[in-house]
Structure formats: C-alpha cells, structure tokens
Amino acid sequence: MTRGERAATALRRFATWESCLGALTSLFILAAVATVPRFATGFNISQAIAGISEKALIVLPMALLMITREIDLSVASILALSSVVLGVLLQAGIGLALAIPIVLLAGTACGVVNGLLVTRLGLSSLLVTLGTMAFYRGLGYVLLGADSVNELPDALTDFGIGNFLVGAIPQTIVPFLLLAPVFMLVLSATAIGRRIYAVGGSPDVALYSGIAIGRLKLGLFALSGLMCAIAGIVFTARLSNARADNAQGFELEIITMALLGGINVFGGRGRLTGVIWAALLLATLRNVLGLEGIGGEAQGISIGLLLILSLLLNGLVESRLARLRARRRAPAPQAGAASPA
Numbered sequence: 107m108t109r110g111e112r113a114a115t116a117l118r119r120f121a122t123w124e125s126c127l128g129a130l131t132s133l134f135i136l137a138a139v140a141t142v143p144r145f146a147t148g149f150n151i152s153q154a155i156a157g158i159s160e161k162a163l164i165v166l167p168m169a170l171l172m173i174t175r176e177i178d179l180s181v182a183s184i185l186a187l188s189s190v191v192l193g194v195l196l197q198a199g200i201g202l203a204l205a206i207p208i209v210l211l212a213g214t215a216c217g218v219v220n221g222l223l224v225t226r227l228g229l230s231s232l233l234v235t236l237g238t239m240a241f242y243r244g245l246g247y248v249l250l251g252a253d254s255v256n257e258l259p260d261a262l263t264d265f266g267i268g269n270f271l272v273g274a275i276p277q278t279i280v281p282f283l284l285l286a287p288v289f290m291l292v293l294s295a296t297a298i299g300r301r302i303y304a305v306g307g308s309p310d311v312a313l314y315s316g317i318a319i320g321r322l323k324l325g326l327f328a329l330s331g332l333m334c335a336i337a338g339i340v341f342t343a344r345l346s347n348a349r350a351d352n353a354q355g356f357e358l359e360i361i362t363m364a365l366l367g368g369i370n371v372f373g374g375r376g377r378l379t380g381v382i383w384a385a386l387l388l389a390t391l392r393n394v395l396g397l398e399g400i401g402g403e404a405q406g407i408s409i410g411l412l413l414i415l416s417l418l419l420n421g422l423v424e425s426r427l428a429r430l431r432a433r434r435r436a437p438a439p440q441a442g443a444a445s446p447a
Contacts, residue, residue: 123368124380131387138394145397148274156276156344158389160185160337161356162382163282165363166289167330169381171231172364173293173306174323175373176224178330179235182356183242184216186349188338190246193255193348202259210335216242217331221324239357246350255348266343278340285333290378302326306373359409363388366416388412 139146164181171178191212195205216238223234268277293299304312305319313319342348365371366388367381388409395405 122380124377124383127367127380127383127387131383131390134387135390138390142394142397145394150393150397151274152269152276154389154393155274156278157392158385159276159278159282159344160341160353161360161363161388162279162385163285163333163337163340164330164356165360165367165381165385166282166286166378167326167333168360169364169367169369169376169378170289170293170302171323171326171330172369172371173302173373173376174326175306175309176231176323176326177235177361178217178220178231178327179357180216180220180239180242181330181334181360182353183239183246184213184331184334185338185341185356186352186354187216187242187246187249188213188335189342189348189352190250190350192339192342193258194249196258196348197255202261206339209339210332213335213338214328214332216334217328218324220331221327224327225320225324243350250348250350252350256346258342258346258348262339262343263346266340266346276344278344281336281340286378286382293378298322303374306370306375308374355406358406358413359388362409362413362416365413371417384416 144150164185168178168181188209192205192209195208196202200208220231220235220238223229223238224231265277269275270277270280293302301312301317301322304315304317305322309319338352341352345352363384364376364381367376367378367384369376369381391408391412392405395408400408
C-alpha cells in the first residue's frame, strides 16, 4: 500500500462528523477550564454531570428511533408521569422495591401505546407523540394535581445526591454509564443494529428483505418508554420531589443532542459516539452559561441556535468530507493520457 493509499485509509477512518465534534467539544472544555472561574472545581463538574443524567439516558433510544425515521416528542412527559407515579406509590405507603418495577412498567406501557399508534394505525410518529406529549403530562396532573411529593425514602434521595470515586462523579450518571455501552454494542455489532440502519436507509428494501419493520419500531418505542421511566426515577431522586411539571422542555434538548451528534434527520445514518459527544458539549455549554450568570431563557435560546447551527454545520461538514474522500479515491491521471476536450 502506497503512502497516499495509507493516508486515504486513515482519512476515511478518522475524518468523520463524530471526530470533528469530539475535537470541538475538547477545545470548548479546555477553553472553559482556562477562562471560566470555578468551572474546574469538583463540585461544579459533579453538578454539570448530574444535570445531564436523565437527558443522556433518553437520547440513547431517541437516536435509534431517529435512525429508523421516527421520533418521540413525548419523552419528557413520560419522564414526568413516571416521576408522578413513583411519588404517588411511595405516598400511598408502597415500598421502593415494589414501586420501581411498577414505574418501569408504566413507562414501557406509554412507549407501547406510542408504538402501536404508529405501527398499527400507520400514523406519523411526529403527530402521535405530539398528542401523547400533552396526554401523558395531563395524566400526571390528574394523579397529583399541582402538588408535589417531597417525602421520599432515604435510599432514593441518597442515590440522588451521592457521588463515587473521586467525589466528582454523581451516582445519577451510573445508569447511563452502564447502559450506553450496551446500546453502542447493539447498534454497531449486532443484527438488530443492522436492521435499524436498513429500515432507516431504505424502508422498501428492508421490507422486501424480510425485516419485521413494525415489530422493530414497536420495540424501539417501548424501549424509549422504559428509558424515560428510568430517567424519571433518577430525576425524582436527584431533585427529591415528584411533580407533574417536571422536565419541561427536555425533548428539545434531547433532539438537539441527537441531531448535533450526527443522527440524520432523514434516518439511516448516525452513531452513538457522536451523540455522547453532543451530550457532553451541551452539558458544558449549559454549565458555562450558568456560571456566567446567564438565565434559563437565554440558555434555551442558545440551545435552539445550536440546534439550527448543528443542522447546517453537519450537512456542510459531511458534504466536504464526502468530496474529500471521493477525491482521494479517484485514480491518479496516467502520464501522457489525453485530456478531455
């Protein structure tokens, strides 16, 4: 293999949107360490990681759904409903060991309802989950009203505020650290992952190849509901309360993470590596804005701008990289060959 061929191989392997995003995130964190006072303290890092715990969990199944050309806008409402169900069960005297499985079943049921409406009735996931977004949060208000449950077991609240290792890593990120490698392995190295890409890349070809598209999508919606329920338990533990208005606006940031991470809005492409870099970038951005005294509304504007920029920049970088790879693959012109007229 010549030096040019080796360079082209290295380019194809490393010149990706994920590597560009990783470099950008690393530079942003280094700039924050150098210029923002109190950023590099253990307490601040712990708070920044804790703040992203629930969104990082939910974006994993969201990325898989988007690769299959679907979306779930009801994720924040399922999280809030799961939190309310947990609070109501604990308030009624049911033990934590029994309440948690019930909450997981409730969240999964919400996802199954979304999936059945999409796959059995052929409705758009955008419209279905837009409707269930209001429905699930409304159920939360029916169960708990505008009240909150603040009397929670010590085992739950201790998990929400505890750290491990050097004291800068919150326990609330543990479910993500355990589940993210599983999602990455399934998507990149199993038959299910190949089916997910096939369905998003070309649904007609996937159908004629024998892939049970409806069953696959129903399973992904159910998985999304389950992950939202886990996130609801983590959120309740971290804030030490259960309310129906919890996690307002989370869906925008979760979709931003997926798109910024390179998940194609038209399906069929994207990797969870990029999504994790995007989650890290957004967590750092929110934390820096908070340390600089910039409030929640301005942070929301920044996230919205980042979403628009990510769509533009992703397309631009991907097209440039594709051109560069094509140029590297093109055979060198032969000496003495006639040039086209």
